[in-house]
Amino acid sequence: MDQPLIDIASATPVTPSTVLVTGGSGFIGRSLVAELLRRGAEVINLDPVPGPGRWLAGDVRHLPPDLPVVDAVVHVAGLAGGGSPTDVELHDVNAGGTTEVVDHAVRTGVGRFVLISSIAVLGPSELPLDESAPPRPTTAYGRSKLLAERAVLRAAREAELEVTVVRPGYVFGRDNRGNFGRMVAAARVGRFAIPGREDTLKAGIYLPDLVGLLARTLEEPAPPRIVHAVYPDTPTLLALVRMLHERLAAGPLSRRGSEPRVVPEPLVRAGIAALDMAARAGVSSAADLSETMHKLRESSNVVSSVVPGSSWAFGWQTALDDLLVSGVDG
Template identity: 35%
Template sequence: MRVLVTGANGFVGRSLVLRLATRPGCQPVAAVRTLPSCESVSPIDAAVGGAVRYVALGDLTGKEFNPKLFDGVYAVVHCAARVHVMRNREMNPLTAFRAVNVDGALHLAKQAASAGVKRFVFLSTIKVNGEMTAPGASFQACDAPAPEDAYGLSKQEAERGLLQLAAETGMEVVIIRPPLVYGAGVKGNFASMIRLIEKGIPLPLGAIHNRRSMVGIDNLTDLIIRCLEHPAAANQVFLAGDGQDLSTTELIRALGMAMNKRVRLVPVPAAILVLAARLVGKRALAQRLLGSLQVDITKASELLDWRPRYSVEEGLRRCFDGSNQRDRA
C-alpha cells in the first residue's frame, strides 16, 4: 500500500512516515515543500536507511500539484497545514489560514480524487469542537463544531469541504481531531514547560484541579494507521487522545518524573492566577493552563477497535529515553 504523507518534515508527518516505513507491505511517500539536497540526509532517511521516497509538494496554496504526486498512491494523509500561531502578525489571520488549510487542502483532495486515490485522511484539530469543556464533560466526535479562532474555523471549513467532496466523488475521507500532541522534539507550549522544569524555576501551578486530554505522538500515529486501514473509518470523524486526562499540576509532576528532575510547584489558587493573567494580557495562556479540555475517544475505540498503546506516563517517558525512535513497528 503506497501512502502519500504531506507535511512529512513536520512533527506528526515525520513520525508517521517513520512508522509506515517499517510496516510490512507499506510504501510511504514523503511529500515536502522542497526536496532534500543531495548532500543532506533527512532525519527520516537517517532512521530508516534511505528507504523513503520523496516528492516535492510545492506551495500548498497553489491550485495545481504535480500530477505524478499520486502515482500508485492508495491513500493520502494530509498533515501539512498552517498551524496555530501564537503571535499572529497577519493583517487578516483568517484569510491566511484559509489559503492553506481550506483552499490548499481541498485542491489537493480534488486532485487526489481525480487520480483515483481511495482514502484521504485529514489531520484536523480539537479546536473545531471548541476551546474548553465544562467540568466533568468531554467533547464528542458528533458534537456541533464551535471553533473560537481563525485556525479552528479554517479546519472546520476544510472538514466540511472534504466530506462534501467525498459525497461527490466517492473518495473516502477520514477526519482526526487531536488535542495537544506531545513527543520527542515537540515545540510550542509543551517545549516551554519542559525548559522551565529543566531550569528548576518554581511554578505557581501546584493547586490546579482542571482536566485536560492529550495524545502522545505514538498513539496518534497508531490511530492514523488504523484510519488508513479499517473499512469502518470511511467518512467518519474521530477524536484522538491517550484516554487518560490529567490536571496541569499532575502533568508537570509526571513530566518531572519522566525527566528525572525535581519539580518545584507553588500552590497558588487558580482564581488568583486567572486574575493575574488578565492583568498582563495572558488570558489565552491561562485558559490553556487552568481550564479543562477533555475528549471522548469512545467512537474510535468501538468503531475501529483501537486502544491507545501507551499511557500518558509511558508516552512522557518516551519523550526523553529515545525509545520512540527505536520502536516504530
C-alpha cells in the same frame, strides 16, 4: 454510531502500496512517513522542506503538476495557531490547501483520504465531548480546521471518497518545540507555574500512538468517519505537572524542579489583562503568551467513543516514562 477501530497493537499491518503524506517533513509527518515505510508502503512526501520518503517539493495551496497518482492520502500539512499567523493565512493554508488536496484526490481516484484536523474545532469544554459533539470553534485556527473538515466530508458525500477525519488532542513527543515542550523545559528547572486553575483537563496523545492510529485508519476496511485521537484518562493540569516532576526526578540526570506552583487568580487576571493590552498595541510575543495563558485556563475535555482503550500501546503513564525517563525532553 461508528464501529470502533480494531486494536492497534494486535492488528496485522496492511498499508496501501502508495501513500501521499502532505507535510511529511514536519513534527507529525516525519514520524508517520517513517512508520509507513516500515510497513512497506511507498511514501510520497509533499513538503516545502526536504524530508523522509520520496520527497517532492510543494505547497498544498499550489500543488505541483507532476504529483503522482497514489492509493491513499494522509493530509498532515497545515498552519498551527502558534506564532501569530493571521486569520487570512490560517484560512488559506488550512481550508484552502485542504480543498486543493482533496479535489486532487477525487480527480485522480484516490481510495482513502485521512485528514489530520484538531480538537480545536470543538472549542473549550468542561463537559466530555465525543465524536458526536457539534463543533463550536472559538479561535481562527479552529474555524480554519473546521472548514478543512467540511471540504473533506463534502467529498465523502458527493464523490464517495473514503474519508476519516482524525482530531488529535495536543501531541507530545521528542523534538516537540510547542507548548508541551516548553512546559517540560520549565518544569525541569522548577519554573512552571499553573495560572490560577488547577483542574483544567487537557486531552492529549503521545506521537507514537497518534502515528499508530493513523496507520490503522489506512488499514481498516471501514474506518470511522471522525476519530478523536486522545487518551481516555485525561489528567488535570496539576496532576500532569506532578507526573512530569516525578519522571524528571527518575531520569538518568535526576534533575527536578520544585513542587508545581499555582499563581493566585487575581494575579493571573491582571497578567492576562496586561498581555492583552500589549497585544492590542502590536506586541506579537504578548499575543502568543496571552493565547497560551487562556488555553491553560480552559479545559479541552475531549473523549473518544470509537477508540477502545486497549488500542493504546502507551497511555499517559507509560508515554511519559518513555518520553522523559529516557532522558529526552518533549
